[in-house]
Amino acid sequence: MTPPLLRMTGVSKRFGGAKALDDVHLDLRAGEVHALMGENGAGKSTLMKILSGVYTPDAGTIEINGQVTTIQNPRDALAQGIAIIHQELNTVPEMTIAENLSLGHEPTRHGVLDRKEMRRSAREKLDRIGVDISVDVPLGRLSVGMQQLVEIARAVAENAKILVLDEPTASLSQNEAERLFTLVDEMRARGMALAYISHRMEEVWRLSDRITVLRDGKWVSTTAREDVTPAQVVNHMVGRDVNNLYVHENRSAGEVVLAVSELGNGRDVGPMNLEVRAGEVVSLVGLVGAGRTELARMIFGADRAKSGQVSIDGTPISVRSPRDAIRHRIGLLPESRKEQALFLDMSIRDNTVMSSMDNYGTGGILNLRAIRDAVEREVAALRVRSTSISQNVSGLSGGNQQKVVLSRWILVQPKVLILDEPTRGVDIGAKQEIYRIINDLTLQGMAILMISSDLPEALGISDRVLVVRNGLIAKEISRAEATEQNVMMYATGVAADEHRIKEERTETPIAGEKKR
Amino acid sequence: MTLTEKTDLKPLRSPKRESGVDVASLWDRYGILAVLLLLVALMSVIAPNFLSVNNGLNVARAVSINAILAAGMTLVILTGGIDLSVGSVVALTGVSSVLLWTAGAPAIVAVVGGMLVGAITGLINGTLVAYLGLPSFIITLGALTYIRGFSYSLTDAQPLIASDLGYRGLGNGAVAGIPTPVVIMLLVYVILWFVLERTSFGRHIYAIGGNREAARLAGIKVKWTLVRVYLIMGVCAGLAGVIFSARVESGQPKAGEGYELDAIAAVVLGGTALAGGRGRIYGTLVGALIIGVLSNGLVLMNVPFFYQLIVKGAVIVLAVGIDGLKNLKRT
Structure with a gap:
């Protein structure tokens, strides 16, 4: 039997007094997608950083094609055909795609930079993975998803045999994610071995051949996907049963607290109308980029609204800054906690x-x-x-x-608390605790407006969901009627608003009739 | 499918916080103090007459003006800004006070007037930085030049000698045996320490320097806080200018050249990050003292002036370099 493409055995790593990895093993076969799962801090990223030469292990061996090898630094890893696509991308946003793709080995003619060759080889690299964007666009102008594809193009061009994807879909839109999945399938078919770190069970199930679970720096299980259920994998990750992950208990909606009418930024978001009552959770669902965060920021005064009115307890208020919003007892938990909420020092x-x-x-x-x-x-x-x-x-x-x-x-x-992706990048144990906290807040009479791209979560804890599409509210769906299918139908525009006519209260403009 | 081991779930703990790291945080907090003590010990051995009460007071008096500037500078740098104009403000405020005195104003009016001039410069700097959103480096670089221009034009570029200066005690007097400038310096530090640690304004300064967008979204009045920080810097510079004029009993339009760099050096030596959001004002005082002890010791050892500059510069680069390496490891 041929040895696996990669085998890591007995890998341990300490940071100070803490064991980040303890006797972990992992093997990757050619032509497989191997999902690596575990809560935050379980050791997935550390293991991958050892593989890609960022860290050196304290103990353990790495074999490639059955040959024991050492990886001291990222250069060694590349030479062995190992590439990693990080959560944070290692690119220069001001430089063009072509410049980024030749970074470190720019082609020259007579000692002078050969732009023509640079652009040609970049074109070739993008073509290999079927991406048809101009190589002269500065990388920073592309979406994160596109930037990621450029990184993958680089890895493929360098003939990587082993590719590590560390939470690649964390900030991708649905379309971009789909594109990535297709590419992953192609790379698998080409015989590459892919290690795939993700918290999203759905995509793990769709992509992976085998699943390895780590917990507290230790190996817990490696199984073929068809031999386990998602619930079992979650149990392995947390070490306990997590039934009833979503908390929705004893809710009773009171008076309308937050009312938003015709709020819009005059461009691509709004005008939108919505109401949130005391003691209920209303979720804005939809594709990334549909305008949900923009709406939240306008309500909170973080961005200026061009039109519309926000009312609290039936009284119209004027919100020009977050400070105004706080004075009117509106809170916003922003989508990116490190950049927008925390003071890390x-x-x-x-x-x-x-x-x-x-x-x-x-x-x-x-x-x-x-x-x-x-x-x-x-x-x-x-x-x-x-x-x-x-x-x-x-x-x-x-x-x-x-x-x-x-x-x-x-x-x-606050009377109204807006939560923008409250469980993003949070491990599953803490997620459940956050759902519990949200439920407790509703019991105290707080009105919660949540934005979530995790559809099961939004459906699991909300009393109503508002589907946002192209900057407009396309549909309101009650908890009882909401399913992932019908939400996605409205979110993607497959279903339009034949039901809308029944909703005489909300004067929601038809999705797609977006004003420019 | 088997679970190889059954660990009972311990509370999730971040791997960073374990034994051994305490040393690092101790060093982070008191390392700079250790450096000062080491330097004092070293100087006591090699520099003649270094270790005496008198010389100690001399050092303290000599550093007081820089230390007062550095105290205000700490606040500015904590917000992620910088104020390059303070040296010129020292000159302008000193000149203003002496002018007021020679025009017949009482000493107290002359002193308050000088500080008021400092406050106005700070207000202008702060308003431009906060409300126009321009980089503090540029705004205060301009101020460095035009404020110097004002102090020249007020005096025709000639020193104003005032031998009977009514407030000269601020520079040359003593309170219970301690030189008055040193007493003022200590007061400034106690007050600003209190402001930074015990008031919402102080906490907002750290917050703005650490993460400006998060500060805005947390409901902090970012712009108004910045204006007040530069205002305090201006008042500190005014105080330093008045003390300077008291010490030399004259208004010197050329006073304070390069003082901004000494003040910034003291802040950075004291462990405050130039990027903002991280640092302690007590560190700045220690930083100013290190610079003072070093100069004093070198003088006592009769090291020629040029070499003093080389040593001082090297120490600053070294200290900041060590800090930079420490930060590199953190990330």
Whole structure:
């Protein structure tokens, strides 16, 4: 029997006192897609960084085609035919595609940069993976998905035999993801071995041949996909049963708290109408780029609205800045917590109290004792795992960071809390805790407007969903009627609005009749 | 399909925070103090007459003006900005105070007037930086030049000698045996430490420097906070200018040239990140003291001036270099 293309055995790695990897093994066969799953911190990325030479292992061996080999640095990895597409892309956004693709080995003629050759070889590389964009476009102008394809083109051109994809669809739209999946299938057919890290069960099921699960830095299982169920894989990941992942309990909707009418930015988003009642969760679902985040940011005053009106408790309000919104007790948990919410060099205490400092002290002088009590209470209630509230948030896991941002808003005591992708990049245990927190907030009478690209999640915890398409609300669907199928029908425009006529209350313009 | 091991679930813990890292955070917090103590010990051995109360007070007096500038500069740098105009402000405010005094104003009016001039320069800088969104480097580089121009034009570029200067005690006096500038310096540090650590304004400064967009989305008045930071910088520079004029008992239009660089050096030596959001004001004081002790020791050892410059510059590059390496490891 031929040895696998790659075999890693007994791999261990320590960082300081903590074991990031402990006796892990993994093998990749030619022509397979091997999914690597586990909660955040389980060791997937560390293992892949060892494979690609970013880290060197403390123990363990790596064999390629049965030959023991050492990988000391990324250059070694490339020489062995191993390429990795990172979550953060290693490209220069200001340079064109052609320039990026020849970075480090630019073609020259008589010592002068040969632009013609550079463009020709770039064209060839893109053609090999069937991407038909101009090579003269600066990379930064492309969507993240396109940039990723360019990275893959580079890897394929370098004759990579082993390709690692680290959460490749994390920021892709549906269309871009589809394109990526096709490409993955092609690369598999070509005999490459692909290691595929993802949190999304759906795509793992669609793509993978085998699944390896890691937990707490240890190998848990490797199975052929057809021998397991998604529920079993999740059980392996968390080490316990996660039935009833989504929490939707004891809800009862009250009065309308947030009313948005004809809100739009005058360009590609809106005008949109919606209402959220006290004690209910309403989700905006739809494709990435449909205008959901833009709508949320306009309600919160982060971006200016060109038209429309926001009302709280029936009273029209004017929101020109996030500060105005907070004064009217509207909160927004933004989609990207590191870029838009967290102060990574500051403590849990400061991050938590940042929006409600005025309530703790007089004349700007802080009452540290009151702050400590309040923050410790919230941190305990939300079960943020930390050593103390003076710990920096940079050392927390994604889920705990997200809980810190949530606790910031809870201290503001908003009437309306907008949650933009509240569980993105959060492991499954923390996800469930966040659903629990959201449910508790509704029981306190908060009105929750959520944006989620995780459809099962949106359907699982919402009372209603609003399907957004091309900057307009295409359809409102109640919890009882919402299924992934009918939501996607409206989100993609397969179904138009023959039902809309029945909804006499919402004067939603027809999807596709977008104004420019 | 088997589970090879059954670990009971421990609370999720980030791998970074384990034993051993405490040393790093201790070093992060007190490393700069250790460097100062080491330097003092070294100088005590090799520099004649270094270790004495008198010389200690001399050093403190000598660093006080730079330390006061550096205190305000710490706030500016924490927001991710920089103020290159402070040296010129030292000259303009000193000149203004002396002018007020020679025009017959009481000492207190002369002092407050000088500080007010400093406040106005800060207000202008802050407003331009915050509301026009222009880089502080450019705005204050311009201010460095035009403020210097004002101090020349007010004096025809000639020093204003005022031998009977009513507030000269601010520069040359002492309170309970401690030189007055040193007392003022300590007061400035205590106040600004309090502002940074115990007020919402102070926490907002760190937040803005750490993540400006997140600060805005958290409801912080970003622009108004920036204006106030540059205003405080201006007041500190005004204070430094008044003390300077008191010490030399004259208004010197050429005063303060290059002071902005010494102040920035003290801030950076003290561990505050130029990118903003990270640092401590106590570190700045220690940083200013390191520069002061170094100069003083070199003088006592009779090291020629040119070589003093070389040593001072090298120490700054070294300190910042070590800090840079530390940050490289963090990421």
